Amino acid sequence: MRSLGAAIVFLVRLAVRTDRRRFVIGVGLLFIGYLSTPFVGLLLRDFTNSALAGAAGTATLFAAGVALLLVFELMMGHFAHLYYFELGEQCGAKLEDELLQIANGTPGLAHLDDPEFADTLALTRQDVGQTRPALEGVLHLTGLLLRAGVTTVILAFVNPWLVLLPLAAVPPVLIAKRAQGLANRAREANAERTRLTGHLLELAADADAVKEIRLFGADRHLMARQAETWSEATAAIWRAYRRAAALRASGQLLFALAYGTSILLVIDQAVAGTANVGDVILVVTLAVQISVQVASALGLLAILQAAGRTVERLAMLRERATPAPPGRKQAPRRLRKGIRLEHVTFGYGDETVLDEVSLRIPAGSIVAVVGENGAGKSTLVKLLCGFYEPTGGRITVDGTDLRSFAADAWHGGIAMLFQDFAKLELRLRDNVGVGDLPRIGDDAALTDALVRARATETRDRVPGGLDGALGRAYADGAELSGGQWQSLGLARALMRPTPLLLALDEPAAALDAAAEHALFERFATTARAARRESGAVTLFVSHRFSTVRLADLIVVLADGRVTEQGTHDQLMARNGLYAELFTLQARVYR
Incomplete structure (x- = not known):
């Protein structure tokens, strides 16, 4: 029940923070309506006894009272709904904004590379749409508990044993909790499949992807894979749902037995003369109400238990994606010394991408990074942009650790064109x-x-x-x-x-050599101006050596390590990996 309690507390606090006035009015109206229902049974009892006694006038008054109470309950529920419905929508929008902040408000990218984080984020995004029903569930469940309390007191006056009837709802509640747990675990176990089906659907609707898919005749293959993956996921989830439904049915059967027993108990009292017909009508009415309340409560508990799991996921997301603390150092306006990498190591999980990389990039210099695919070139650029933090070593800017700068300030000094540039x-x-x-x-x-x-x-x-x-x-x-x-x-x-770092991360990989050279020339014009204004460093990653040779410093990466560095002429004279790659490419172009 811990997650259930956490969900209730979380939703109430969220609603109060969002709109306290709307919450208080909605709760008040709803509870007034809920508390009216048990008194319908009392009036029905008195109506029955008056009618049997031949007191038509009194019976008419009680009948009118019953009608007024039912209308009053409906009116209160309707007006309450006007308040808490919109409040629930506002709460859902607030959580969606928070998810956007969690996914994009952190300066780094490491959390977005984590499959567990991605699965949790996808599930939470799905569940946030249920914020309004969950908040309604909290209010209605609380109303049901208040109504159950009043009903219990009324039943105790008829027969003390009838106090046990509301308690008979406890086993169905506990069984429903276990049933919902089965359903939640099935959804979590199939989160990866669900994300894959969503990705395949996005491909089918993406204009750029569809061209290739249809050209290669892969549309039927991908559609079949989407259908197969979706079928596997839904089959596993539905198996869990069927088991959960069977458990809930067993809990409701237990309550039905208690319900029947209570009716027989009061009928036996009436036969013995210790209760009248009105008491029987009262107990039947209240028992029917409790039966409906139990069925409603089981549905509400399922919603709230799912909300409890959402609260847990949200807490995990908050923990994994914490924004940078305020009050950090501002980036310099001009580079004086430059950027240094001191024994920098970085990896994704157990895979090491960069290993003990040490490098000095003087202020105002143009640096080219080359190497074969998988050497760590793009990762190096992302580290310099501050998207990742080194797992070992450090990066300094004019002698100050890059991690000590305010992320927004450092990002504001970067002019970047990625290979997979955004199309807005x-x-x-x-x-x-x-x-x-x-x-x-x-x-x-x-x-x-x-x-x-x-x-x-x-x-x-x-x-x-x-x-x-x-x-x-x-x-x-x-x-x-x-x-x-x-x-x-x-x-x-x-x-x-006036950027401090200008970077090109193979944005011209799909261009021919002449087009890439023209692109670099356009960028170099800005680089020269930025070097004069702010001592900016220019960094570009390219696989074409005709462009690379124009750099002041060429850095060669292999297997995550710096194997060579120097000017084009120095590296050619060394006759190492750079010279080998340059010669091979030059031979191809010739």
Whole structure:
């Protein structure tokens, strides 16, 4: 019951924080309605006795009282619903905002690489949609408990043994808890399959992916795999649900036996003359109410137990994705010495990607990182961006540990174009302007970035210019080629006027050598200006050595280690791995 209690406390606190006034009014109206129901049985008893005694006027008054109480209960429930329904929606929206903060509010990326975190996040996102029903469940369950208390007192006046009837609801509740546990474990065990089916459905609806899927005739294969995976997941979940349903039915059968026994007990009293017909009607009415209440409570408990598991998952997500603490050092405005990596080690799980990497990158220098696939080049770039923290060693900026800087401040000094650059299907202004949000409304700054990225032709073909829509996902916007999207990505990176680190992480892997060289030249112009303004370091990862040879320093990675570093001429004279790779590539181009 610990998770159930945690869910109730969590939901009540969330509701009070969201809108205390709405919560108090909704609870008050709901409880008044709930407490009216047991008194219907009392009035029915008195109505029956009055009718049998021939007191028509009195019986009529009691009948009118019953009708008024039933109408009053419905009215209170309706008005309460107007309050707590909207409150539940607000609470759900608040939790969705928190999930967005958990997923994106942490400066690092390590939590997003964790499959357990991804599964937990996916399950929590599904369950957050049940926040409103869960809050309603808390209120209705509390109302049912209050009603059960009043009912128990009334039954005790008829026969003390009848006090046990509400207690007969305890076994069904405990059995229902176990049943819900079976269902929850089945969902968790199949979370990975559920995520896979969602990914396959996304592929089927993604315009870029569909082209390749249909060209290779893989659509039927992927659809069959989605159906197979979904079938496996649902079969396992439904097996658990069937077992849970059987357990719940056994609990309700136990209560039905107690219900029948209570009716027989009062009928026996009536036959013996110690109770009247009105008492029988009272007990039957209250017993029916308790039966309905037990059935309702079992459904509410299932919802709340699931909510309890959601609360546990949310706590785990909060723990795994804690934002950087406030009050950390601000990044320098200008690099004086440069960036150093001192015995940096990093890995994903048990796999070591970078091992004892030591490297000095002087301020104002242009550095190229080369190496075969899997050597750790992209991981090195992400470490320099502060997306990951080294598991060993440290990275310093002008002698200060990178981890001591405020993440937002350091990120604000980076101009970056990744290989898998973002395609923001929004306005052209938004696509470029997010590179420097304070200037998203500055048309001159946006135009300057587009000019330096040689993306003005892309701007000119977008209907509406800067305020025109891109893509067809959310609006009837302009369709762009991969190269045009890339030019906008470069313009976005060039929005920052005085970066400390400019980086290209193989964004031109799909381009030919001439196109990549032109892209580098565009970036290098900004790099030279940034070097004068802020002592910026320029770092680029490339697999083409015709571009690499222009760097001040070339770093060669192999198996997560720095095997060579120097200028192009120095590395060629050393006749090591760099010279071997350069010669092979030059031979291919010749």
